[in-house]
Amino acid sequence: MINSMMNGMNLDAMEKSEQTTEPKQLKIYYAPMEGITGVHFRRVAHKHFPYVDKYYAPFVQPNQKKVFTPKEKRDILPENNDGIPLVPQVLTCAADGFIRAGKALEEYGYKEINLNLGCPSGTVVSKGKGAGMLEDPEKLDRFLDAVFAHDWRADISIKTRLGYDETSDFQELLHVFHKYPISELIIHARYRTDYYKGVPRMAEFEQALREYAGDIQADKMIQGKHETSVHNALSDGCGKTSLCYNGNIYTTEDYDRICQMYCRDYSGADRILLSVMIGRGLLANPALAREIRGGAPLVKEELQAFHDDIFAMYSGMDLGEKNTLFKMKELWNYWGTIFEDADKELKNVRKANRFSEYKPAVVNLFRNRELTDRRAYDI
Numbered sequence: 001m002i003n004s005m006m007n008g009m010n011l012d013a014m015e016k017s018e019q020t021t022e023p024k025q026l027k028i029y030y031a032p033m034e035g036i037t038g039v040h041f042r043r044v045a046h047k048h049f050p051y052v053d054k055y056y057a058p059f060v061q062p063n064q065k066k067v068f069t070p071k072e073k074r075d076i077l078p079e080n081n082d083g084i085p086l087v088p089q090v091l092t093c094a095a096d097g098f099i100r101a102g103k104a105l106e107e108y109g110y111k112e113i114n115l116n117l118g119c120p121s122g123t124v125v126s127k128g129k130g131a132g133m134l135e136d137p138e139k140l141d142r143f144l145d146a147v148f149a150h151d152w153r154a155d156i157s158i159k160t161r162l163g164y165d166e167t168s169d170f171q172e173l174l175h176v177f178h179k180y181p182i183s184e185l186i187i188h189a190r191y192r193t194d195y196y197k198g199v200p201r202m203a204e205f206e207q208a209l210r211e212y213a214g215d216i217q218a219d220k221m222i223q224g225k226h227e228t229s230v231h232n233a234l235s236d237g238c239g240k241t242s243l244c245y246n247g248n249i250y251t252t253e254d255y256d257r258i259c260q261m262y263c264r265d266y267s268g269a270d271r272i273l274l275s276v277m278i279g280r281g282l283l284a285n286p287a288l289a290r291e292i293r294g295g296a297p298l299v300k301e302e303l304q305a306f307h308d309d310i311f312a313m314y315s316g317m318d319l320g321e322k323n324t325l326f327k328m329k330e331l332w333n334y335w336g337t338i339f340e341d342a343d344k345e346l347k348n349v350r351k352a353n354r355f356s357e358y359k360p361a362v363v364n365l366f367r368n369r370e371l372t373d374r375r376a377y378d379i
C-alpha cells in the first residue's frame, strides 16, 4: 500500500520529506459512508473506539418539499448523536436547497456544515449534484456565490475530488474555492471517473497543494504584503481554508507518509495540510485512529465485542433477519480483509441467510482465524 500510494508522487516531495524535522500530527476525521456510517453504527463505533476528531455524517438531500426526510432527520438530530463530534453533510446543486438545509442545521446547533462535491454515483452526477458540480466551475462559482451571500454562524466546509475527469483543471476549481471563506477543503485525490478505484492521484494532489499555496501567496502580493511564507498567509486570515487529505489511508504507515509529505507547505513554513479523512481503513480496522496516535493495535477480542454490539443493535431494530444480515455482510466486506487466510470461514458468514446460520459462522471465524499483522483494508 505504501508503495502504491507513492505512485505518481514526485521526487522533489519525497526528498523534502526526508529533510524535514518531526512532522506535526494531523487531525483524523471519519469519512461519511452512506448506508454504513449512519447514526446507529456511529454510536456503537464511537463507544468502542472514540479516537477520531470528527465524524462526517452521510449526506442529506434537501428537496423542494422537505428539508429532511424522517430518516435523514433521525440521523442528524443532535440528541441522537450525543457526545459525538458530528458534521452533517449536504448534497444538492441548488443554492436555496443548501441554504434551507444549512439554516436548519444551524438551528440544531451544528458549528460546521459540509457540502458534498465528491459523490461519483451515476444517479447523483446525472442530476448535476456531487462530483457532477465539478464539471462546470462557472456554475459552481454561482452556486457558492449565492451560498456565501448569506450570513452563516456555522463554518462551511467542502468535500471535493480533483475534478470530473482527466481533462478537468483542478487549478480552475481551486481559483473558485479560493474566492470563498470555506473553512476546510477536504480533497479526495481522485477524479469522479475514478470512483473509489485504483491508486489515489498523489502527483495531482501535490500539484493542488502547490497551486493552492501559490494562490494565497499571489493574493497577498496583490494586497502589497510580500510575505514569503504561505504559513503567514494562512494564519493571518487571507487563506481561511485549511486542507484535508482523503484517500486510501489504511495503515499507520500510510498516515505517516502523508504527514511526512504534506504537513508543511512548499516554502518551508509549517503545514498547509491540517487533517486526514479516513473511510474504508477505519471500517476495516476500527482501531486505526488509536494505532495512528500510538495506541495499541486492534486485537481480535475487541473486534468481536464491537461486532457483537453492532449485531445486537441491528437485530434489535426490527429490520427482519434478511435486512439485518445484509447490513452485517456489508461490514464483513471490510472486516473480512483483516483476517488471515479466512476465505472458507468468511464464505460461511456470507452465505448465512438466518441468524441461526450466521451466529455460529461468526463464532467459528473468530475462534479459528487470526487478524493479519497489517490489519489493513486490502482488496
Ligand SMILES: Cc1cc2nc3c(=O)[nH]c(=O)nc-3n(C[C@H](O)[C@H](O)[C@H](O)COP(=O)(O)O)c2cc1C
Binding pocket: 031, 032, 033, 034, 035, 036, 057, 058, 059, 089, 116, 118, 119, 159, 188, 196, 246, 247, 248, 249, 277, 278, 279, 280, 281
Ligand atoms: C459505501 C460508501 C459510501 C459513501 N458515502 C459517502 C457520502 O455519503 N458522502 C461523502 O462525501 N462520501 C461518501 N463516500 C466516500 C468516502 O467518504 C471516502 O471519500 C472514500 O471512501 C475514500 O476514502 P477512503 O479511501 O479512506 O475510504 C462513500 C464511500 C463509500 C465506499
